Amino acid sequence: MRHVGIIGVGRLGGALLKSLSDGSENRVCFIDRDIGLARQRSNEIKFASFESNLEDLAKKSCIIFLAVKPKDVQSTLEELGIYLRSEHLLISVCAGISSKQLREWSGNRCEVLRVMPNIACLVQRGILAVANDSNLSGERLKEVLEILSVMGNCYEIPEKLFDSFTALCASGPAFVFKFFESVEWAAEKIGFDARLSKQLSRSLLDSSSALSSNEWGTWKALIDQIATKGGCTEAGLHSLEADALSTIVERCFILTRDKSVDLGRVDKQS
Numbered sequence: 001m002r003h004v005g006i007i008g009v010g011r012l013g014g015a016l017l018k019s020l021s022d023g024s025e026n027r028v029c030f031i032d033r034d035i036g037l038a039r040q041r042s043n044e045i046k047f048a049s050f051e052s053n054l055e056d057l058a059k060k061s062c063i064i065f066l067a068v069k070p071k072d073v074q075s076t077l078e079e080l081g082i083y084l085r086s087e088h089l090l091i092s093v094c095a096g097i098s099s100k101q102l103r104e105w106s107g108n109r110c111e112v113l114r115v116m117p118n119i120a121c122l123v124q125r126g127i128l129a130v131a132n133d134s135n136l137s138g139e140r141l142k143e144v145l146e147i148l149s150v151m152g153n154c155y156e157i158p159e160k161l162f163d164s165f166t167a168l169c170a171s172g173p174a175f176v177f178k179f180f181e182s183v184e185w186a187a188e189k190i191g192f193d194a195r196l197s198k199q200l201s202r203s204l205l206d207s208s209s210a211l212s213s214n215e216w217g218t219w220k221a222l223i224d225q226i227a228t229k230g231g232c233t234e235a236g237l238h239s240l241e242a243d244a245l246s247t248i249v250e251r252c253f254i255l256t257r258d259k260s261v262d263l264g265r266v267d268k269q270s
C-alpha cells in the first residue's frame with residue numbers, strides 16, 4: 001500500500017485524485033484551500049481522506065503530488081518545506097516550474113520529480129512526461145512509473161523539453177476540442193441544424209480517432225485513403241493548405257510553449 005498525498009484538487013489534481021484512488025494500491029489523502037471544492041471531492045471519491053493542513057498531509061504521505069497553479073507553487077512549497085523528510089518524494093505537475101526551483105523552494109529536503117500529465121488521465125488515456133534527467137534512484141523511478149501507468153502512457157523525456165511537451169500534450173486536448181468546436185460551427189453554416197451539427201462533429205472525432213488507431217501508417221497515408229485525385233476531399237485539403245494550417249498550429253504551439261517558460265520565471269511569481 002502506497003501513501004500518496006495531493007495538494008490542489010482542481011481540474012488536474014481532481015483527475016489525479018480520481019485515477020490514483022481507483023483500485024487498492026494507494027491510500028490517498030488530499031488538501032485544497034477551496035473548502036467547497038474539497039468537500040465536493042470528498043463526496044465524489046469515498047476512499048480518499050481530506051486533510052485540513054499541510055503538516056497532516058505530509059505526515060500521512062510518502063509521495064506528494066503538487067497540483068496548484070504555477071503562481072501558487074512558491075508559497076505552497078515554502079509552507080510545506082518544514083514538514084518534508086528525506087523519505088518523501090515530491091512530484092510536481094505544475095507547468096513551467098523547474099526542478100531546481102522546486103528543490104530550492106521546498107528547502108532541498110527531499111527528492112523532487114517533474115511530471116507533466118494531460119487531463120485525459122481522468123479516463124486512463126493520459127499522455128504523461130517524466131523528466132528522465134532527474135537524480136531519482138532506479139527503484140524510485142520504477143515505482144513512480146508504476147503509479148503513473150494507471151493514468152495512461154508515460155514518456156521519459158529531458159526536462160528541457162517540458163515546456164514543449166506542455167504545449168503539445170498537456171494543452172493539446174484543448175486545441176483539438178477548439179478545432180472540433182469550429183467543425184460544429186461550420187457544420188451549421190453548411191446546412192445542418194444545431195443538434196445534428198453537435199452530434200456529427202462528435203461522431204467525426206470518434207470515427208477519425210478509431211480509424212487512426214487502427215491504421216498505424218503516416219498521417220499522409222491516412223489522408224490518401226480518403227482523398228482521390230481531383231475529388232472533393234482534395235479541394236478541401238487545398239483550402240486548408242492555402243490557409244497555412246501547419247503554420248497556424250506551429251504558431252499556437254510556440255506561443256503556448258513560451259507562455260509555459262514565462263510562468264516559470266521567478267521574477268513573475270509575486
Ligand SMILES: NC(=O)c1ccc[n+]([C@@H]2O[C@H](COP(=O)([O-])OP(=O)(O)OC[C@H]3O[C@@H](n4cnc5c(N)ncnc54)[C@H](OP(=O)(O)O)[C@@H]3O)[C@@H](O)[C@H]2O)c1
Pocket residue numbers: 007008009010011012013014031032033034037067068069070072075076093094095096116117118119170171
Ligand atoms: N488543467 C490541465 O489540464 C493541466 C494539465 C497539465 C498540467 N497542469 C498543471 O496543474 C496545475 C493545476 O492546474 P489546474 O488547472 O488543476 O488548476 P486549478 O483548477 O486552479 O486547481 C488548483 C487548486 O489548488 C488550490 N490551491 C492553491 N494553492 C493551494 C495550497 N497552498 N494548498 C491547497 N490548495 C491550494 C486552488 O485553490 P484556489 O482556487 O482557492 O486558488 C485550486 O483549487 C497547474 O500548475 C497547471 O500548470 C494542468
